[in-house]
Amino acid sequence: MHHALQIQEILLNVFGYCRLPTWSRTTSNLPALARTCRAFKEPALDVLWENLLDPSPLARCLPEASHIGADKLCYSFSRSLTRIEWSILRSYTRRIRSMLDDNHELDWESVRTFLNPPISEPLFPNLRDLHANAKSQHFFCMPFPSLISLQVRCIAEETLRALQGSLESFSKFSPNLRRFSIRLREPDITFSKFLSSYISRWRDLQTVDCIHFTLDVDTLVHLSRMPALTELSCTLSVTFPPSDSPLFFTNLHDFSIFPGRWT
Numbered sequence: 242m243h244h245a246l247q248i249q250e251i252l253l254n255v256f257g258y259c260r261l262p263t264w265s266r267t268t269s270n271l272p273a274l275a276r277t278c279r280a281f282k283e284p285a286l287d288v289l290w291e292n293l294l295d296p297s298p299l300a301r302c303l304p305e306a307s308h309i310g311a312d313k314l315c316y317s318f319s320r321s322l323t324r325i326e327w328s329i330l331r332s333y334t335r336r337i338r339s340m341l342d343d344n345h346e347l348d349w350e351s352v353r354t355f356l357n358p359p360i361s362e363p364l365f366p367n368l369r370d371l372h373a374n375a376k377s378q379h380f381f382c383m384p385f386p387s388l389i390s391l392q393v394r395c396i397a398e399e400t401l402r403a404l405q406g407s408l409e410s411f412s413k414f415s416p417n418l419r420r421f422s423i424r425l426r427e428p429d430i431t432f433s434k435f436l437s438s439y440i441s442r443w444r445d446l447q448t449v450d451c452i453h454f455t456l457d458v459d460t461l462v463h464l465s466r467m468p469a470l471t472e473l474s475c476t477l478s479v480t481f482p483p484s485d486s487p488l489f490f491t492n493l494h495d496f497s498i499f500p501g502r503w504t
Contacts, residue, residue, distance in 0.1 A: 252284040260288055290336035297346035299355075302333055310348070317348040327359055339370035342380060352379045381411045390420040405435050412442035419469070422450035433457075433476075440464070448472040452499050462486045471495065 245251055259270045275285035290298075300307035300316040303326050308319050322330065356379060358364050363384045370390040373380055412418075421440065425432075436451060437460040447469045455476045456464075464470055465488040473490075474497040490496070 247280060249284055252281065253288060256281075256285050256288040260291075286333070287336050290333050291338045293337050293340040295346040296340065296342055296352065299330060299334065300347055300351055303329065307351075315346055315348050316351070318351045318354055322354065324359060331358070331360065331362075331364060334364050335366055337365060337368050339372075340365075340368060341372045342374065349379065355379070356382055381408055382414075384414040386415070387417070388415040389417060391415070391418055392420075392422040393424070395423065395425040405432060408435075408439060412439065416443070417445060418443050419445055420448040421446060422448070423454065424450075425453040445469055450474045452476060452497070461488060465489045468492055473497070474499075476500070 256271060256274060259274065269289065271285050271289040275282045275289065277285075293299075297316040300318055303318075303322070306318055306320055306322055306326055307316055309316050355364055363386055365383065365385055367387050368385050369387050371380065371385065371388060372392045372394075374394055421443070423436070433454040434457070436454050437457045440446070440449065440451075440456070441460055441463045444467070446464070446467055448471065449464065450472070452474045453476065461475075464473060468491055470490070471492055472495040473493060474495075476499045
């Protein structure tokens with residue numbers, strides 16, 4: 242083997258060209274590369290698991306402990322995982338850098354399995370980007386120590402109630418968040434109050450996108466004093482109260498304000 246192919250950075254770069262487009266459903270060459278030789282295994286697996294379009298591969302990588310439902314769309318675990326299977330699972334989850342949980346191809350009971358792994362280390366130690374539906378509230382109860390970007394899409398108002406309970410501890414588990422986005426089809430006044438107090442727990446936010454939610458004056462003051470904040474999109478109440486504290490926004494590049502409803 243050429244000496245260049247023994248350099249991890251070169252292999253990661255080359256194997257990156259084997260990554261399929263996000264819309265592709267064909268089989269990648271990366272699993273074959275991982276089985277080619279010992280030198281290829283780790284970098285090929287790193288690229289293969291770097292971006293997860295849905296959580297179902299976490300069940301499919303353990304075929305003896307999982308099955309696909311009658312609808313042929315959703316996977317689930319068939320039984321409790323053994324310690325060896327947990328070890329196999331974590332050998333993959335530690336490689337994941339971004340994950341999309343919006344297609345519901347892994348059932349909720351299986352997702353709940355991830356809440357109590359028999360290990361002290363986080364199951365997703367290197368996850369940096371999470372795109373989730375509000376129905377995926379179990380994911381928000383997990384520690385993501387490296388997470389910097391969270392995007393949540395809410396389908397209906399009732400999912401917000403479930404999401405609210407899960408988000409309570411999320412800022413403690415993921416303290417380094419820099420980008421936060423949450424979308425809802427219709428504005429929700431009750432959740433807006435909770436969201437205002439919730440956003441104030443982060444200190445390093447760079448982007449906040451919550452155009453369907455009304456932020457209170459104290460939250461805006463808090464955000465305005467964040468030197469890292471560069472983008473803000475939110476709704477303001479039409480009866481926005483005056484504040485004795487000035488709004489600084491020293492590094493804001495993009496500021497979008499939408500009017501709230503009259504109450």
